[in-house]
Amino acid sequence: MTEGNSSHYEVLRVPVTATDKEIKVAYRRAARVSHPDHGGDAATFRQVTLAYETLIDPRRRAAYDRSYATGPRHRSRAGADEAHFDAPAAGSHASATIHRPGTPRNTSGDDPVYVPPFDLPGAVPLIPFDVASQQVHGMPRKRGIFGAEARIQREMRTVQLISRQVLPAIPAARLINGLQSPADNSHIDHALLSGYRLALIGSMLLPKGAYAWDGATLKHGSRSIAPPQLTQVVWAMQDIFPELNVTGWTVVHSPDGNLHEPVIDHHRRSRASSDVVQVVNAAGLARGLKQFLAAGPAPNTVNVPVLARLLRGMH
Incomplete structure (x- = not known):
């Protein structure tokens, strides 16, 4: 019935979004089949019981979900390689363009294909x-007792920008707002998934003008501005999802909503510069995200396991 590395959700055969009622029903069904008194296997019954006791308790489930969201660490690579034959190598940030000869190349504008498909028997x-x-999925909201209205407004502008400029062009793209960072106790404003590529996005609001980005800081005249710290989060997410190509983006909005303001010039890289995070204005974000996602392997794929794990990480 189960494998040693099955998750509690797989043991009870429920989705990660299952309610307490659905978990209870699934437990009763699984317990009847696996109970030794009814001819079942004792080890399987213990798995079923542990799964139920963990998922039915809110605190234990939350702790398990944080662990589960990091993904299975000991999964067989054979199965992963077969499913992601043209995905980047583990930890790779290079563009993956390997393609099987003789098969049509999927484009980002094609209808979404779900992997695994939803019509698999049983x-x-x-x-x-x-x-x-x-x-x-999700919207910007308050965090803790006090919510920063300015932060919510700029995050809403990013959601609207991606919804209007990127999602219509890439039907398989999925935008998840409000994730708990796996690197620390901070938050990830937005995550955009399409195929085997994942973009993590932060937002800023700065006055109009000309800014210089050197890979570490934004400079406006003699003033230096540190953008949201995304580099460590990108590396952490890359470690969690080695089958993906993960990058970071910081979008700088202008007060008047002009997509082409402020102007951001990319200057010589500093010693502390990072290539995994791009700092762009709104127009640059829309253009860059479409190029990044469309250039990946199978850009019309909805990677259901990754999407499920991201959704469980929403705060």
Whole structure:
């Protein structure tokens, strides 16, 4: 019934979005089949019981979800290689363009293809189809007791920008807002997934003018501005999802909503510069994200396991 490395959700055959009621029903069904008194296997019954006790307790489930969201560390590479034959190598940040000869090249504008498909006989999907088919998940909201209205407004501008400029061009793209950072206790404003590419996005609001980006700081005249610290988060997410190509983007909005302001020039890299994070204005973000996602392997793929794990990380 189960494998040693199956998640609690797989043991009970419920999606990661299952309610307490659905978990209880699934447990009763699984316990009847696996109980030794009914001819079942004792080890399997212990797995079923542990899964239920973990998922039905809110605190234990939250702790498990944080661990589960980091992904399986000991999964067989054979299966992963077969599923992601043209994905980047583990930890790679290079563009992956390997393609099987004789097969049509999927484009970012094609209809979404779900991997694994939702019509597999007997399979229990990690998330419901109506959830996987949504292009936008979550919205900016308050964190803790006090919510920063300015932060929420600039994050909403980023959501609107991506929803209008990027998502219509890439039907398989999925935007997840409000993630808990795996690197620390901070948050990731936005994550955009398409195929085997993942963009992590932060937002800033700065006055109009000309800025210089050297890979570490933004400079406006003699003033230096440190953008959101995304580099460590990008590396952490790359470690969690080695089958993906993960990059970071900081979009700088202008007060009046002009997509081409402020102007950001990319100057000579500093010693502390990083190539994994780009700092751009709104027009540059829309253009850069479309290019990044469209250039990846199978850009019309909705990677359901990755999407499910990202959704469980929403705060």
